[in-house]
């Protein structure tokens with residue numbers, strides 16, 4: 001049912017060459033006029049007006065009700081709150097910005113604007129937060145170093161040229177001036193590729209790496225006073241191209257002390273974090289990665305613009321673009337493909353809930369245990385450390401898949417594996433915690449009260465509340481059998 005992938009990819013190449021040659025009027029491609037240091041998309045637009053127009057469309061709301069799990073900035077104009085969608089995050093993220101305001105992504109146009117609009121706790125690290133947002137990040141870091149990286153966010157933003165201050169992912173990020181060559185400009189990605197020993201990416205790999213400039217996980221390095229200590233850095237030391245595993249990532253996150261970025265309020269633990277690891281999950285042996293498919297194949301398919309065919313620069317969910325991208329290779333119907341996506345995402349969501357609630361339950365048990373310790377109860381140090389280690393393993397796995405933006409689609413088998421392990425680690429940790437609590441005469445009850453309402457209401461400057469209509473309910477009805485509404489406490 002899939003057209004020959006190799007034929008397909010060759011096909012894409014030919015279309016593209018045609019674009020540069022046969023299909024275009026020469027005046028549409030005045031690439032030579034673009035200066036090497038031109039950041040302004042409007043100037044690029046003089047040479048490539050159709051691409052500029054297409055790129056600007058990431059500003060427009062997308063059709064509502066086409067997606068099941070990635071509602072974002074759609075025509076209903078509702079901003080979707082990830083903490084309401086997955087209420088267990090209230091307990092897990094309490095203590096820092098992600099526990100205050102955490103929204104589903106929207107178009108590239110809003111990358112910087114959303115940082116300006118979000119609760120200020122989310123950009124508390126300062127200039128370093130602009131790493132995956134502004135095309136000026138590298139230049140600013142090279143010129144001003146920590147003075148820019150550690151400066152309060154709005155002050156760092158003020159250091160950028162006024163006209164382009166709110167500019168997100170731009171032509172400059174993904175292209176060389178000399179016509180149509182793809183590239184990547186982020187210093188952190190160059191260093192990341194060095195870590196995994198990747199050299200000389202092919203053109204098809206560049207169609208992945210242009211996105212991997214930002215859709216990857218990284219740490220914001222912090223010193224012992226919790227001050228920003230450098231530019232973002234990826235935990236890829238143990239990885240290889242096509243094989244950056246969660247096991248390898250966790251190993252790095254837990255051994256480099258500078259990667260401990262925040263304190264989880266419920267447990268008091270210093271924690272690392274994982275952000276939007278689209279590249280890592282996708283490239284770890286997914287069916288599509290193995291078949292040589294790139295991010296741009298699904299998120300930037302060819303589209304007709306007048307009498308031209310161009311790569312769609314209105315990057316968004318393929319579902320919201322009517323799965324035109326898939327039809328480049330798949331002969332199945334749109335309905336069949338939509339079902340495939342939803343089936344994968346339903347299964348992933350069910351497991352996300354299992355892992356999330358299991359891990360949040362452990363967090364509350366640690367809280368109870370710490371209260372008992374504060375009153376003088378003595379607990380076995382070895383068992384305690386074991387429970388904590390298992391908890392960290394569970395936590396980082398659930399965050400890895402939950403922060404990944406495809407709800408499992410990019411690599412369904414791997415997502416299922418990682419969540420299964422998270423559930424196992426959380427279950428074992430809970431057992432040890434119950435044993436420790438029993439040892440000091442505390443009975444946390446059959447059901448552990450999560451008190452999610454307490455963590456989800458009245459959040460931050462905007463006093464955000466839990467939005468019940470946005471919560472994702474287990475599509476298979478399993479989670480309800482494991483935790484009652486009473487225990488959730490919403």
Ligand code: HEC
Nearest residue numbers: 072105106107110111114132169211213214295299316317
């Ligand atoms: C310079 C950083 C950067 C680059 C490069 C980048 N992205 Fe993004 N992307 C973001 C940010 C930041 C957001 C979230 C913006 C927001 O919510 O305000 C985002 C959002 C998205 C979304 C959600 C859009 C929506 O309508 O909800 C998709 C899909 C996406 N990116 C895919 C890609 C793909 C595919 C590539 C490569 C072709 C890519 N991105 C390259 C930073 C980047």
Ligand code: HEC
Nearest residue numbers: 067070211215278279282288294295298317319405406409
């Ligand atoms: C085989 C097709 C395919 C490939 C390849 C692919 N994606 Fe996706 N991506 C999807 C689908 C399908 C979704 C789910 C969209 C939804 O649920 O609305 C998705 C979701 C996303 C989202 C969230 C979109 C939103 O609206 O919030 C981002 C961001 C994203 N992908 C980035 C990437 C990046 C980066 C890569 C490469 C590392 C990549 N994708 C590779 C098909 C693909």
Ligand code: HEC
Nearest residue numbers: 041044048051052055169170171174180207210296310311
């Ligand atoms: C997030 C990365 C990204 C951004 C931002 C981006 N492009 Fe592209 N662009 C691509 C990718 C991927 C392709 C496909 C190229 C390929 O396969 O060789 C492409 C292709 C092109 C092409 C070649 C013809 C075609 O349609 O395939 C032109 C011209 C172009 N882009 C212009 C622009 C302009 C102008 C801007 C800014 C207004 C821009 N691009 C912003 C990723 C990007």
Ligand code: HEC
Nearest residue numbers: 002005008287291293297298318325326328329337340341
């Ligand atoms: C550039 C080509 C290409 C594009 C674009 C593409 N696919 Fe695929 N897809 C493939 C190939 C190749 C396979 C592997 C088929 C095989 O080996 O049987 C595959 C496999 C699949 C499978 C089976 C996966 C599995 O786990 O076995 C599904 C489902 C699927 N694709 C859905 C989609 C959807 C949905 C989109 C659009 C969002 C999409 N594909 C876009 C080429 C593509």
